[in-house]
Amino acid sequence: MLNYDKEPFTRIKDWNEQAWRGYEAIAKEIFRSVNGQLKSIITIECYPAVRVQEIVKGLLVNLQEPNVKVIESEIAAKSINEVETMISRFLTDDRVFGYMAPFGIEEFYDKDKLEQLRAEVNAVSKGIVIVIGTGASLIAKGDCTIYADLARWEIQQRYRSREFGNWLVDNQDEEILRKYKRGFFIEWRAADRLKRSLLPESHYYLDTNQKDDPKLVSKEALFDSFKQMISQPFRLVPYFDPGVWGGNWLQEHIGLEEQTNPYAWGFDGVPEENSVYMLFGDIRLEVPSINLVFFEPTALLGERVYARFGAEFPIRFDFLDTMGGGNLSLQVHPLTDYIRQTFGMNYTQDESYYMLDTGPGANVYLGLKEGINPQEMLADLERAQAGEASFPAEQYVNVFPAKKHDHFSIPAGTVHCSSTNGMVLEISATPYIFTFKLWDWDQVGLDGKPRPIHLEHGARNIKWDRSTEWVEKELINPIVLIAQGDNWSEERTGLHETQFIETRRHWFKGNTPHHTNGGVQILNLVEGEEVIVESPTSAFAPFVVHYAETFIVPAAVGAYTIRPSERSIEGNHGTIKAFVRQG
Structure with a gap:
């Protein structure tokens, strides 16, 4: 079962000559784009946490112009105190939760x-002026504009390593x-607003994910x-x-490197x-997948989903691994209002919770027992x-045995968690950090500190x-049988009507028909070694999916x-598919 592809890619046609790797090649292309001008302005707008100094150094060493002036945009930012005063209402004192802020990047500048x-x-009368940083586009419209x-x-990862704090603050x-x-x-909200307006007007896109290994593509190549x-x-x-609470399933079945603390989460969707x-060609560009949502929302999401949610991807798939590990925190999610x-x-x-796999004693804690006293x-x-006593969870919360391929719906407001020895494929709506922990089984975080508990929020929901x-x-x-044909069946497995x-789950041994019906779909191969996704009209090349991969x-x-x-014709195969319900 180690066929899981940890580095999937899409091969892009027709644009190999419009991609460059390394600062030498990138500087040469930038210089070509502005060559012949007495004075050239290169504006490099940066998402927060881009390594600005690395870009400056890489370009200065390789640009063929002796007269280069660099202006960093953050020099014009408001003071830390001014920024803190501006955002404090939205930041709050809570360790985890804030309030979605409406700011634009320009509001952080003097x-x-x-x-x-x-x-x-x-x-500057001649030569090259490089204006760089988050907010660089507020200062100058570039003869060459690059979005980093x-x-x-x-x-x-840059936060965790302490290489970076947040934007405009020393933390x-x-x-x-x-x-x-x-x-x-x-900051991501403000930066996304600027990205959505600026990137279509830029000349180039710069991938800065890998240290000292930048990749550049033309705007035309990117959007195509x-x-x-x-x-x-x-x-x-x-x-x-x-x-x-991490387990051992992800490491064993996906082929991850062993580490001191076991893997708890897998994010594949x-x-x-x-x-x-x-x-x-041979240049691999890494792009935040949210960019597809921003710039191709109708084709990706479908008109109905886009009209309802805007440029947001409303469904997420992830893994929760407690096989040989501990219980997830007992928790509840907020009601819509x-x-x-x-x-x-x-x-x-x-x-x-879709149970991708289970071990002995796997359970799901779900809902409350009849007749309990909420105040107690x-x-x-x-x-x-x-810290006065452990919480007697079984006294208040239902405990249901869980086996492979069981599916548990968890509408907001329902107390729940998975126990040890469960491999959960979590299918959920996208607002994914809003978990109100009620009880953490006397565990502390990997940093040795108690993880945040939000009883006040939880009690209200x-x-x-x-x-x-x-x-x-x-x-x-x-589970309700919806349709069946030769060697396949389709079941509706949830979620709850609220x-x-x-x-929908499909079991199949042969070719199985699907249709997006005008809305985006996200799937996982929950049974079987390998399947092929194909277009009946050959509109796209056959697409290979392995066990446990989300697509x-x-x-x-x-x-x-x-x-x-x-190579995988023996036995039954199964997919679980999620989409936005019509009506």
Whole structure:
């Protein structure tokens, strides 16, 4: 089962000559684009956490112009105190949660200082002026404009290593939770607004994910590559992260390197966090997958989904590995009105657990027992949080045995968690950080500190009527046969009617028909070694998927089929598919 591809890519056609790797080649191309002008302005707009000094050094060493002036945009930023005052309401004092901020990048800059830098640019009479940094485009419109980008997962690695703090603040040593929160609620939102308006007007796109290994493509090549990708199935670049309750399934089945702390999470279907690899000849460009959503929303999502959610990918797939590990935290997700009023999110984190695999004693904690006293439960949770006693979870929460291929729906407001010895494929709505932990089984985080518990938020969102009888009827394996044909069957497995995601499972031994029906679909191969996704009209090349791999089928694809490959014809095969429910 070690066929899982940890570095999937999409080969891009026709644009090999429009991609460059390394600062020498990139500087040569930039110089070519502005050659012959007495004065040239190169504007390099940067996503927060781009290594600005690396770019400056790489270009200065290789540009063929002796007269080069560099202006860094952050010189014109507001002071730390001014920025803190501006964002404090949205940042909050909480370690995890803030409020979605409405700022544009321009609001972080001092207008007078911007004018001073513009005057510096105008004062140069000949040579090259490089204006670089987050907000560089506020200072000068470039004769050559480059957008320097990187994936959010790479940003998090730079946070963790303390190479970077957040933008415009000296907080490299602050805990990762607070740095992530500031990025998520404040700076990434502002940077995305600028990216969406500026990138279509830029001349080049610069991939800065790998240290000292930049890749450049022309804007035309980049945007055509987006169109190529959304015309066929594709995979995101997965990443994996350790956790206190982590297990051994991901390491053993996916072939990950052994490390001190076991892997707890696998992210293989989260476009806000993952990236995509695009291959231009032998140059591999890494692009945040959210860019596909920003710049090809209708073709990727479909008109109906785009109209409902805007340029957001509303569904996510990820892995939760407790095989041989510990229990997940006992938790609840916010109700829709609460997440909107409290955090500024438009929809909430409805989800489900699909049991990709289980071991002995695997259980799912789901919903509350009949007739419990809410005040007594909350009091016991408070005593547990104070360290006075462990929380008697089984006294209040239902415990259901879980076996491979079981599916548990978890609408917001339902108390839940997975126990040890479960390999969960979590299918959920995208607002993915809004987990209110109620009890963490006396565990502490990998940093030795207690993980954040949010009893106050949790108490306000628990649906106390989600008790045993209702849970058993509504949330556990609500499987209905929908259709069947020669060697295949289709089942509706959830989610609950209060959730906007619908899931379908296909069991098959032969060619199985599918159709996007005008909406994006995300799938995982939950049984079988290898399958082939094909177009009945040969609109895209056959696409190979291995066991446990998640893949996206854009709305524009329309009809497609899935069949076992020649190397995997024995036994039954199964996929789980999620899409936005109509109506």
